[in-house]
Amino acid sequence: MPQARAITRWEEFYGSTEVVRRYAQQSRLQAPERTIFEQRIGAALADSALLDLGVGGGRTTANLARQCLRYVGADYAEPMVQACRERFGGLIAHRGLRFDVVDARAMPYEDASFDIVLFSFNGIDLVGAEARATALQECRRVLRPGGHLVYSSHNLNWLDSRRGIRWSGLRSYVQTQWFWSRMRRLNRAAWPIAQRDWVELIDPLAGGCNYYIRPAELVRQTLAQGFEDVQCVDLLGREIDDPQQRAQLPDAWVYVHARASR
Ligand SMILES: C[S@@+](CC[C@H](N)C(=O)[O-])C[C@H]1O[C@@H](n2cnc3c(N)ncnc32)[C@H](O)[C@@H]1O
Numbered sequence: 001m002p003q004a005r006a007i008t009r010w011e012e013f014y015g016s017t018e019v020v021r022r023y024a025q026q027s028r029l030q031a032p033e034r035t036i037f038e039q040r041i042g043a044a045l046a047d048s049a050l051l052d053l054g055v056g057g058g059r060t061t062a063n064l065a066r067q068c069l070r071y072v073g074a075d076y077a078e079p080m081v082q083a084c085r086e087r088f089g090g091l092i093a094h095r096g097l098r099f100d101v102v103d104a105r106a107m108p109y110e111d112a113s114f115d116i117v118l119f120s121f122n123g124i125d126l127v128g129a130e131a132r133a134t135a136l137q138e139c140r141r142v143l144r145p146g147g148h149l150v151y152s153s154h155n156l157n158w159l160d161s162r163r164g165i166r167w168s169g170l171r172s173y174v175q176t177q178w179f180w181s182r183m184r185r186l187n188r189a190a191w192p193i194a195q196r197d198w199v200e201l202i203d204p205l206a207g208g209c210n211y212y213i214r215p216a217e218l219v220r221q222t223l224a225q226g227f228e229d230v231q232c233v234d235l236l237g238r239e240i241d242d243p244q245q246r247a248q249l250p251d252a253w254v255y256v257h258a259r260a261s262r
Contacts, residue, residue: 009208010126014056014077023057024083031237032255033120036150037064040231040257041116044148048115051142053104054123058084065097068116072109074102104135112144119151122253125211129200132211136225143260149227152255156212159193161250179204215246215254227258 013019029037037045048068052060055073057080065071065088075081084099091097102108104119105127117139127135139149182204184191190199197217203210213221215232222230232240233255240246240254 009206011077013206013208014075015079017079020057020077020079020083023059023080024087026057026059027062029060029063030121030255031235032152032233033060033063033118033150035233035237035239036255036257041148041150044115049113050116050118051109051114053102053117053119053139054121054126055084055099056080056121056123058087060118060120061088061091061097064118065091065095071095071097072114073097073099074104074107075099076101076103104138105131106134107138107142109142111141112147114142114147115144116148116150117143119149122152122154122210124151125154126208128209129198129211132221133225136222136227140226140260145260145262147260149222149258149260150255152253153218154210154212155249155251155254156193156196156199156214157248157250158252159199159212215240215249216243218254218256219246222256222258226261228261230256230258232256 045064045067046069049070050064050068050072052064052071052073055061055075058073061071061073061084073081073084075084078101081099081101085092088097088099092099100108104124119135119139124132124135139151143149183201186202186204190201193199198211198213200209200211202208219230219232232246232249234240234249235251235253240249
């Protein structure tokens with residue numbers, strides 16, 4: 001018998017028809033994902049077993065599933081997994097793709113069974129501050145030594161400045177004002193954030209908690225969970241090596257590429 005699990009707000013949010021529909025229409029890789037897969041992983045992708053964690057509606061599947069040897073998409077929101085199975089039915093039949101309902105905090109996969117684990121578009125920020133290390137340890141466990149971890153997190157620097165916001169008309173202005181005033185109201189206890197390395201805030205739209213972290217702390221946490229060669233990549237796809245630059249990086253989220261320690 002499967003164990004009964006508490007349904008979180010996020011699981012509910014990502015399982016809702018409208019959100020699934022929106023995610024299942026997406027198919028473009030983000031610039032940092034392109035940099036990491038083309039330049040840092042490169043030819044190794046062709047021989048790899050890839051676990052696409054928090055796969056959502058299959059945005060990354062559309063780009064990566066044909067390029068690797070074995071592809072598994074996993075998400076804890078069953079309607080997302082179902083949408084992927086429908087969207088990629090042809091590839092499932094011809095290339096043996098798989099989509100599993102799986103929680104990143106306790107995965108059913110064997111140790112060292114993947115060459116690449118991707119947890120794209122800030123999915124890890126939804127697992128909760130306490131379980132974050134567990135999720136990273138799970139990624140480390142299922143990766144072979146030297147395997148590639150690719151993931152992203154909301155950047156706490158961006159919350160300081162919100163420089164990433166682009167105004168595009170009155171409607172978006174009003175929506176953004178509403179979002180930030182509610183964000184502050186819901187998270188009064190968390191401010192001021194200037195001295196923090198990370199913070200967990202209630203999301204005004206979904207009601208779940210979202211994690212924001214400084215790039216230097218993101219690197220530190222990744223190293224602490226058994227990874228090496230950790231690199232940050234910004235939203236334009238540029239590798240950010242310099243600690244000074246990392247400290248000032250204003251992007252809304254930051255990608256990380258790391259290797260499982262050998
Ligand atoms: C922001 S969406 C990104 C979806 C997709 N990766 C993309 O980039 O379009 C985050 C996804 O992570 C999934 N997710 C969140 N926490 C998870 C967990 N603990 N285990 C598995 N999936 C999770 C959500 O259900 C959702 O589909």
